[in-house]
Amino acid sequence: MIKKKYNISVEATLEVIGGKWKCVILCHLTHGKKRTSELKKLMPGITQKMLTQQLRELESDGIINRIIYNQVPPKVEYELSEYGTSLESILNLLCNWGEQHIIKEYGDKFAVLEDNILNK
Amino acid sequence: MIKKKYNISVEATLEVIGGKWKCVILCHLTHGKKRTSELKKLMPGITQKMLTQQLRELESDGIINRIIYNQVPPKVEYELSEYGTSLESILNLLCNWGEQHIIKEYGDKFAVLEDNILNK
DNA sequence: TGTTATAGGTACTTTAAAGTACCTATATTA
DNA sequence: TAATATAGGTACTTTAAAGTACCTATAACA
Numbered sequence: 001m002i003k004k005k006y007n008i009s010v011e012a013t014l015e016v017i018g019g020k021w022k023c024v025i026l027c028h029l030t031h032g033k034k035r036t037s038e039l040k041k042l043m044p045g046i047t048q049k050m051l052t053q054q055l056r057e058l059e060s061d062g063i064i065n066r067i068i069y070n071q072v073p074p075k076v077e078y079e080l081s082e083y084g085t086s087l088e089s090i091l092n093l094l095c096n097w098g099e100q101h102i103i104k105e106y107g108d109k110f111a112v113l114e115d116n117i118l119n120k
Numbered sequence: 121m122i123k124k125k126y127n128i129s130v131e132a133t134l135e136v137i138g139g140k141w142k143c144v145i146l147c148h149l150t151h152g153k154k155r156t157s158e159l160k161k162l163m164p165g166i167t168q169k170m171l172t173q174q175l176r177e178l179e180s181d182g183i184i185n186r187i188i189y190n191q192v193p194p195k196v197e198y199e200l201s202e203y204g205t206s207l208e209s210i211l212n213l214l215c216n217w218g219e220q221h222i223i224k225e226y227g228d229k230f231a232v233l234e235d236n237i238l239n240k
Numbered sequence: 241t242g243t244t245a246t247a248g249g250t251a252c253t254t255t256a257a258a259g260t261a262c263c264t265a266t267a268t269t270a
Numbered sequence: 271t272a273a274t275a276t277a278g279g280t281a282c283t284t285t286a287a288a289g290t291a292c293c294t295a296t297a298a299c300a
Contacts, residue, residue: 006232008147009215020138049249050289074246097207099132104203112126113127
């Protein structure tokens with residue numbers, strides 16, 4: 001008999017997209033596939049190690065695809081997998097809620113948000 | 121001038137509902153207001169300290185209301201605030217996605233999910 | 241020749257999140 | 271009188287998440 005693992009289904013979701021970085025990575029990927037270096041530019045606070053670590057985990061959970069181009073210097077791209085797109089509506093809602101929350105807290109989102117593709 | 125704080129709006133959302141317990145608490149509260157002791161029963165893994173700590177933070181972010189009945193032994197209830205209900209659709213999607221993910225991973229959600237109000 | 245760009249690995253350290261243990265108050269009930 | 275239920279506080283410890291530093295490979299180019 002399989003041992004019970006979750007007390008509530010949302011725990012399974014958090015196991016896949018919880019933590020400091022995964023939602024951020026996935027939000028960027030909802031805007032199309034990205035190279036490792038592009039993701040690094042979009043997330044100035046993340047380290048190389050954390051970025052690849054999170055990407056590996058998302059890949060092994062089937063959320064993203066890793067596309068390797070056989071060239072030097074290396075080129076690798078990441079994109080939402082088909083399964084990963086089932087998270088798109090959640091990711092969009094999370095981003096939109098955050099934007100509204102910032103407006104509520106600070107009045108003006110441009111005061112606390114860096115400019116990037118998602119904040120336009 | 122206010123210092124920039126977020127690189128992407130979803131970071132603001134995670135500041136409010138991130139971590140191991142907050143989404144779980146909030147998912148339970150989407151089913152109506154709950155006493156502290158009820159929440160503890162619904163979340164067998166949480167400690168008293170973590171529960172009150174998370175509830176305090178959610179309260180100070182305006183997501184939940186704390187209702188105190190003046191009696192002994194004490195009775196306190198928690199409910200989603202009006203602002204908190206703006207998270208309801210997100211919370212429901214997070215729960216539903218987790219359920220589907222469990223089915224995908226384990227075939228049968230009843231094998232890994234404890235019985236409680238949300239799993240019926 | 242040696243520097244650059246790209247993607248990533250690994251060992252170690254730091255920090256933040258979470259957990260443990262033990263404490264409070266008071267009306268009610270056995 | 272002593273135990274019970276309820277909600278919560280606090281000091282301390284443990285664990286897990288995250289960060290730092292340094293390492294690899296190789297073709298292109300100055």
